[in-house]
Amino acid sequence: MGIAVLAVLLSLITLPKTGQMPEPYVLLLFTLAIPGAAAVSLRFTTGRQSWATTATDVPLLLALFFLPAFWLILVRAVASLAIYAYRYFRGQVTAVQVVFNVAAQSAAAACAGLLVMGLGVGSATDPKTWAVLLLGILLGSAVTGTCVTAILTVLQGWGGIESVLRTMVGTLLLTAVNGVLGLVILVCLNATPWAAILIGVLAAVVIGIYRGYSRLLEQRRSLSDLNDFTREVSEATQSGRLIDVMLGRVRALLNAESSSVWVPADGRFPELLLSARVDDMGLLDMSPVPEALRRQVLENGATLFVGRDGAAAHRDALKGSDVTETIIVPLRSGQAVFGCISITNRLGSGMPRFRHADQTLLETLTAHVGVAVENSRLVDRLRFDAYHDSLTRLPNRRRAMLALEESISREVPGEFVAVLVFDVDGMREVNDSLGFAAGDDLLVEVARRLRELAPESAHIGRIGGDEFAVVFRTGDTEHALEQARTMRAGLQQPFLLGTLDVDVDAAVGVAIHPEHGDSADGLLQRADVATYAARNVSSGVQLFNVGLESRSVRRLGLASDLRRAFDTGELSVHYQPKIDLATRTVLGVECLARWHHPTHGEVPPDDFVPVAEHTGQLARLTEFVLRAGLRHARDWAIQGRPLTVAVNLSPRTVADPEFPTVVDALLREYGVPPRQLTLEITEDGMVGDPDRPLPTLHRLHELGVRLSVDDFGTGYSSLSYLRRLPVHEVKIDRGFVQGMATDEGDLAIVRAVVDLSRHFGLSVVAEGVESEMTLALLTDIGCDIGQGFLFSRPLSEERLEAWLNAQAEEPAVTPDQGEEGAVVRRLRAI
Secondary structure, eight states: OHHHHHHHHHHHHHGGGOOSOOOHHHHHHHHHHHHHHHTSEEEEEETTEEEEEETTHHHHHHHHHHSOHHHHHHHHHHHHHHHHHHHHHTTSSOHHHHHHHHHHHHHHHHHHHHHHHHHOOOOTTOHHHHHHHHHHHHHHHHHHHHHHHHHHHHHHOGGGHHHHHHHHHHHHHHHHHHHHHHHHHHHHHHHOTTHHHHHHHHHHHHHHHHHHHHHHHHHHHHHHHHHHHHHHHHHHHHHTOHHHHHHHHHHHHTTEEEEEEEEOOBTTBOOEEEEEETTOSSOBSOOSSOHHHHHHHHHHOSOEEEOTTSOHHHHHHHTTSSOSOEEEEEEEETTEEEEEEEEEEEOOSSSOOOOHHHHHHHHHHHHHHHHHHHHHHHHHHHHHHHHBOTTTOSBOHHHHHHHHHHHHHSOOTTOEEEEEEEEEESHHHHHHHHOHHHHHHHHHHHHHHHHHHSOTTOEEEEOSSSEEEEEEEESSHHHHHHHHHHHHHHHTSOEEETTEEEOOEEEEEEEEETTTOSSHHHHHHHHHHHHHHHTTSTTSEEEOOHHHHHHHHHHHHHHHHHHHHHHHTOEEEEEEEEEETTTTEEEEEEEEEEEEETTTEEEOHHHHHHHHHHTTOHHHHHHHHHHHHHHHHHHHHHTTOOOEEEEEEOHHHHTOTTHHHHHHHHHHHHTOOGGGEEEEEEHHHHHSSTTTTHHHHHHHHHHTOEEEEEEETSSSOOHHHHTTSOOOEEEEOHHHHHHTTTOHHHHHHHHHHHHHHHHHTOEEEEEOOOSHHHHHHHHHHTOOEEESTTTOOOBOHHHHHHHHHHHHHSOOOOGGGOTTTOOOOOOOOO
16 A cells, blocks of 8 residues: 555656656557566566566666656556456456555656656667666666565565565566667667567567477476476385375475375275475375365366366355365376375466466376376285285284284383284184185184284284284283183184174194293294194193193104104004903904104104104005004904904095095905904094095995994084994093093993993994903993903004913803802903
């Protein structure tokens, strides 16, 4: 307002000295020349404001020479009003900016006019005139710059004053150049008015060349900016600062108040919503663009340009926000749209609003950003997949090892690192009964329940097919064991799969750092060893100890020795007699594999049979025992002692469809009747997975081979279920037999098994007969066959022959001779 008053006062001061009014066409010519010259401009931006230095200095210098001061001010005011009114209606400036600029230009013209009027001008060829005119336009430019400096100081403080002053120096230099050009034109016009034609043509050519050159510079600048943008985005992708760099550069390149990126949530990726604003350090987790417009771009996949002259629906969406215009461009991955980038509010009053060229530039930038963002997400996805299980989304073994290494590397006074390994049982039954999809669902549910049961700070990972590791800090070992028991009890609760309740169990091994190891690999290995041992304890939870590892290491060493043992004669077969309890005669023998290791001595079957299973030598071991038993059965039949032979089978052997063919071939090779061979299968191996062994059992039954259920009573089967299987014999587990003389419950179980077996037509064998009282009880309840140390321990081949010969030499005495004359054959080993 003060500038406007100053301009009016100056015009009134000059009014009495103006003389007569210039020709109207002269006033009109200068009034049109000034806006025309404004079309050729050099623009720059400072902070939030943009200002332009134009070629208006040329017509202003001529006006200073030809027009009195008052008319100069009037022409300058009318021309400025026309220029800024046009920009106002284009939405490029506000009303306040129109008033400020018209007043500032009028004040500058008034000051220049007063200076020229005071110093006076001579002819167009007088150097003094040139100097006065140059001083006039320089003063006008200085007045305009001073006004700009004053308003910027009011709006932004003194912080940017230095930059504005440097800009003013450049503007004054350009004003001087324009002034020289104006003087050349003045001299030409003074020589002949017809020079105006040549000057007009020259001006048109210069303007055309200038515009072409400006466009070329703008294109080169855009290419340079695009190249720099691509390089910076690539570097930012590698350093993990993609969004920060990208939003900042987009905002700066398009001179926008803010730039934003929005990517909706997708699977495990959360929503991404960030903005870079010109006055804010860092990024804000918001966007000034309404969500409705963003979603429209996401759905349509097309760029949206919203301004003051845009569609009414779009303008309504911007109501209530600080956004006056925005460009929203979709982010693409191939043909799919996964987000959008937007810019809002072009900075500066002297610059035009966003143009379609800005839209094109933003679309080009967004294309590069889309590739970078998608590559970043792809790298993140690959990194996640490399360290996580695809089914349960838990960390995998590699990630679990890294977490364990990190945990043990950080020492906390009074705390230890505990490693719990869970081996889930029951997965095979679910896969076979309900399908692998149900098994996968069960694993997902197990992972979810482990997350719920584990301590909040625990790290949970899936380290194998049905194995999970839990790593956490604890104050003592007992707390770690209690946590393992609690989590195991939680896993034992039924899982709902569809409409079925499924029960699972788990063996849990526990290892503690640093007591059980000082490395992640060692701790996990020891916890796994403890898990294997936990299967054989009632609690299902086992803390690692050195004895467990020594046994595990020993088994590992036995694997390589077992293959050699077949050829060196280290393996042999021992035989334990089976006695008819009614007649006290030998019915047959059970064949038992034995291994005398040259270093370890006698290796228990519990150690080397699992080794044979895991190394693929089980079939060879089974055939070795079968051949030994059938060879003796053939020899005994030749000697007139037709004894049966019994051989134990592993569940894996029973599941082998080729095994009946092997048995048939061996029976034919040795000429032994099939009824002389009994194959014993553990209860769990026969009924734990009933569908798998059935074909093999039926084929063996068809061969005429006798089938026996070994260790009956230790599993979960019933005699009514066994009746549906092609078996001939039931062997009561030694635990019940040895306790029946002192435990009424064991006696009742044995009695029930004998009674029901007789009802179903099955023979009953009692294992573990070690006392006369047990023998008497078994005889009283009608058990068919006995086997145990009371009769004989397992004997080698030579000792068995001696034992059988000794029994043959004793008289056959039966109990019906009376109590006084009866002689009970002890049948003990010699």
